[in-house]
Amino acid sequence: MAVTRLARLGVLRADSARCLCGQASRHLITNSTSSFSSSANGNGSIQSEKKEVNGVQLHYEKTGSGDHAVFLLPGALGCSRTDFGPQLEKLNKEKFTVFCWDPRGYGKSRPPDRDWPLDFYGRDAEDATALIKALGLSQVSLLGWSDGGNTALIMAGRYPELCRKLVVWGSNTYVCDKDIEFTEAIRDINKWSDGMKKPFIDVYGEAYFCEQWGRWVDAFHRIKHKNNGNVCRDQLPKIVCPTLIIHGQLDPIVVQEHPDYIHANIRHSRLVNWPKAKHNLHLRYADDFNKTVEDFLLDP
Template sequence: MAVAVARCCSSRRASLRFRTLLGSVQRPEPVGFANQRTSVTSAKVAVNGVQLHYQRTGTGDHALLLLPGVLGSSQTDFGPQLKSLNKARFTVVAWDPRGYGRSIPPNRDFPPDFFQRDAKDAIDLMQALNFKRFSLLGWSDGGITALVAAGKYTPLIRKLVVWGANSYVTEEDLKLYNDVRDVAKWSEKMRKPMEDMYGMEYLAKTWDAWVNGIGQFARNTDGNICRHLLPTIVCPTLIVHGQKDAMVPSFHPEFLHRHIKGSRLHLMPEGKHNLHLRFPEEFNRLVEDFLL
């Protein structure tokens, strides 16, 4: 009985951690329908040897790039932002990193420099779209990519917003990731939308590879991913943290705040990992006020 209860509790904790990591996955709408309702255009462009998919909306002078989390895509991770961010003030671009969403092929892999590769892809995508300077909004893995981009491509970045991001990996982080490694143990509710998008084989293989990929940073000194780049970030920076985020302990945003000069830390008491999806009006208003 004790073993059965322990397994049940462990399964529930793993399910909660998975839900908070991936967020409330939104099924992508057909491109034509999205265009009619939100004036979002969808296209691909050749960047660094791959065809990167992106969605674009708005006509404002201030360009924004939205960077999704692990296994995320433009529409599944940023539907409320594509729909409701101020289209007169901003031109909003949301992308699918290589190996995610509609930027397949190639299949996704996680070499030691995958965040640097994503950062270069993101920067080169925006330049291919003729944006000379722009702001970055990055969630979770996309937040890490945004930190790397802001640190390495400083002259190109106007402002930076990150949430659910970390600049290093601890043993505590690894335990959270390993608890949800086996996709076969996910609930059907959590697994099905991602399985519909990727197929079970690709989903399982890619998720397992991500757990290994993020885990490799724990072998670095101080678990370093991009903590060495934080002092080089000079653009105005907003760090948002949900105080109920089960995947990113509060010491991570606090570390970012201490090491990015002049940054602002905003806490959302009811926010979880996917705070921009759960509280889109509050989040969008906060971001617009900061960017403007």
């Protein structure tokens, strides 16, 4: 869904949120202060770089040396260091080269501060596509979580020649009344626990995060009221690459109708429901998730 790590936030489902927050916070990637750095880990190195794309210095991280390029897309106000630790660390570095970006105004892709046009998902898709091309990659597999899944769906529809395979989870192609109700309920971060706010505040500082979170909620609501709720429904029939949709059936954020709709409208797609998983299934069940994704990506 458009909401990224909202299962941390505990306004509607405090028990689930506490569990998710604790799990996710254990997988933060160490932040670096330079435009390029390399941090050693048991499986290789994670390099941090920036590239100027569409007038913005976009930050990304890279690891592995495999022939199969994989591009990770984080969720709302997410970035590589908060959203994809287990994937950057543990996806097979001999078979894959893994990239993860920070969208403009997120993470270390600042300045500029984030702004929120009506088509902000589309703009992120154009930025990510331009970054991939600037990196010299002719084809990649896209892995998108939550908001990042929305962006990945747009990319796969607009640029089918770029997308080798597609994996999305926690995403939505339209905004329904339940989505509006939930996002309004978690607008005020002062109602969150300190532990729930910490991963965001560590990246952004409290003032920036508070301001941007409220703007994200407003932007999400505008899609419902000014764009007939459409995020990217029109792109689904254009997607031709093999697509895997994963859904945690205990997800307190994304109702089942969203993955069902994506599956029904993308040819060559497969929907896998995980009965015990929630919104952050790639963090909570990282090893199972990574194996599922690797098997899908390597299947000829």
